[in-house]
Amino acid sequence: MGERTESNQTAAAGRGPARGRPRDTARDRALLEATVQVLQESGYGGLTTAAVAKRAGVSTATLYRRWRSKEDLVVGTAVRWASDLGPQPDTGSLEGDLTALLRDKAETLEGPGGRLLHVLIGESAHNEALARVLDTAIIEPVRDRAATVVRRAVDRGDIPPLENAHVLADLVVGSMVSRLFLTPDAAHRATTDGPSSGEAAIAELLPFLLRALGARTDLPSSGLQPPH
Amino acid sequence: MGERTESNQTAAAGRGPARGRPRDTARDRALLEATVQVLQESGYGGLTTAAVAKRAGVSTATLYRRWRSKEDLVVGTAVRWASDLGPQPDTGSLEGDLTALLRDKAETLEGPGGRLLHVLIGESAHNEALARVLDTAIIEPVRDRAATVVRRAVDRGDIPPLENAHVLADLVVGSMVSRLFLTPDAAHRATTDGPSSGEAAIAELLPFLLRALGARTDLPSSGLQPPH
Incomplete structure (x- = not known):
C-alpha cells in the first residue's frame, strides 16, 4: 500500500488538466514526496521549506517558485495528492x-x-x-x-x-x-x-x-x- | 456551543466513578480547560506544560503530580473530555x-x-x-x-x-x-x-x-x- 502505482499516476495526470491542475513533472513529484516524508517525521510545526527542498534535491528558490509559503506547500500537496x-x-x-x-x-x-x-x-x-x-x-x-x-x-x-x-x-x-x-x-x-x-x-x-x-x-x- | 453546560458536567461527574475515572476537581477542570486553550492557540508542537500550568493557575509540580508528561497530559485530557x-x-x-x-x-x-x-x-x-x-x-x-x-x-x-x-x-x-x-x-x-x-x-x-x-x-x- 501507500505508493501510487504507475497506472494511477497516469490516470491522475490525464485528469489533471480538466481539473485545472498543472501537469506533474518529476520535480513536482519529488517535492510532493519530500513534503509527505518531512511532515511524517517532524509534523507541521517542525516542517521547514528548507528541509523539504533539501530532501527533494531542489533549491529553496525552486520550491518558492511553485509554493509561496510553507502553508501553501502543505495545502497544495494535500489537495493534489x-x-x-x-x-x-x-x-x-x-x-x-x-x-x-x-x-x-x-x-x-x-x-x-x-x-x-x-x-x-x-x-x-x-x-x-x-x-x-x-x-x-x-x-x-x-x-x-x-x-x-x-x-x-x-x-x-x-x-x-x-x-x-x-x-x-x-x-x-x-x-x-x-x-x-x-x-x-x-x-x-x-x-x-x-x-x-x-x-x-x-x-x-x-x-x-x-x-x-x-x-x-x-x-x-x-x-x-x-x-x- | 463549546462549553459544557452545568448539567452535563454534573452528569459526567456522576458517571465518572463507574467508568473508573477520578472525580473531577476544580483544579483538574482548570488543567483540562487550559490544555484545550493552549493547544488551540499553539498546536501540539507549541504546547508546553509550563504554559498549561500557568494558564490553569497551578504550579508545574501540581501538573506533574497528575500527568507525567506533555503527551500524557494531552492524551488524558482528550480521553476524559x-x-x-x-x-x-x-x-x-x-x-x-x-x-x-x-x-x-x-x-x-x-x-x-x-x-x-x-x-x-x-x-x-x-x-x-x-x-x-x-x-x-x-x-x-x-x-x-x-x-x-x-x-x-x-x-x-x-x-x-x-x-x-x-x-x-x-x-x-x-x-x-x-x-x-x-x-x-x-x-x-x-x-x-x-x-x-x-x-x-x-x-x-x-x-x-x-x-x-x-x-x-x-x-x-x-x-x-x-x-x-
Whole structure:
C-alpha cells in the first residue's frame, strides 16, 4: 500500500488538466514526496521549506517558485495528492460502483495523501486556511463521485430517488476515516501487513451503505412498521 | 456551543466513578480547560506544560503530580473530555435512540473535546502513542452505545438482527467527523452562530442510518431485486 502505482499516476495526470491542475513533472513529484516524508517525521510545526527542498534535491528558490509559503506547500500537496482518485468505472451495479468508490478512498487514505490529511486535520483546529482546504481535499472529490453512483442507480431503477444524496459522501468518507484513521488495529495493519485493512472495512460497510441508499439486500425484513 | 453546560458536567461527574475515572476537581477542570486553550492557540508542537500550568493557575509540580508528561497530559485530557457522553436515554424507538446518540457525539465534537481530537488526529500521523488513544477517546464510547441502541431495536422487533453491528459506531462517528471536522461551512457555523450545525447534520443523516440498520422508512420501494 501507500505508493501510487504507475497506472494511477497516469490516470491522475490525464485528469489533471480538466481539473485545472498543472501537469506533474518529476520535480513536482519529488517535492510532493519530500513534503509527505518531512511532515511524517517532524509534523507541521517542525516542517521547514528548507528541509523539504533539501530532501527533494531542489533549491529553496525552486520550491518558492511553485509554493509561496510553507502553508501553501502543505495545502497544495494535500489537495493534489488526496484528491487524486482513480478513474470511476461504470460497473453496471450499485454494489460494484460503491465498492470502487470505497476502495479508491481507502487507497487514498492509506497512502501518503492520508498521512497529509492526518496532519491537516490536526492543524485545522488552529489554522483557518488549513481548515478550509479539508473540504476541497477530502470531501469534494467524493461528493462528485457519490452523486454519479446514485444517479446511475436511480436511472437503472436499483434504488428510488434520494433526497440529500450528498450525505452518501459523508458516509463513505466518514466511515473510511473512522476505520483507517481512528481505529488503531486497522491503522497499524495498513502499515505492516500487506493486505489492506481498507478491504476488510469495505466488506463490512457495504451492506449498511446499500441499505442506507434504499437498495434491497438479503437482510430479512422485520415485517414491522417504521419507528414513527 | 463549546462549553459544557452545568448539567452535563454534573452528569459526567456522576458517571465518572463507574467508568473508573477520578472525580473531577476544580483544579483538574482548570488543567483540562487550559490544555484545550493552549493547544488551540499553539498546536501540539507549541504546547508546553509550563504554559498549561500557568494558564490553569497551578504550579508545574501540581501538573506533574497528575500527568507525567506533555503527551500524557494531552492524551488524558482528550480521553476524559471526548469520552464524556451524556446519559443514554431509552426513548423507546430506534429513531429516538439514534438521534440521542448522534446529538451527544455532535456536542462532543463541537466542544473543547473536539478541538483536542483535531490535534490528536494530526499528531497521530507521526506519534504512535497518540494514534493508539484515538480509538479509546472517539470510537470506543460510541461503540458501546451503538450496541445498546441496536440490541433494544432488535428486542422490540424494529429491525432484524444485524451482523457487524459495530459498524454503526463507524457510521455515527465517521459521518459526524466528516460533517463537523472536514466540511468548512459546518465547522465555521459551529463556532459563530448559536444553533448547532450538528443538528442539521443529524436531520440529514438520520434517514440513511435508519435504512442502513434495516428499519423501514417512508422511502418508496424500488420494487426491484437487490443488486446481486
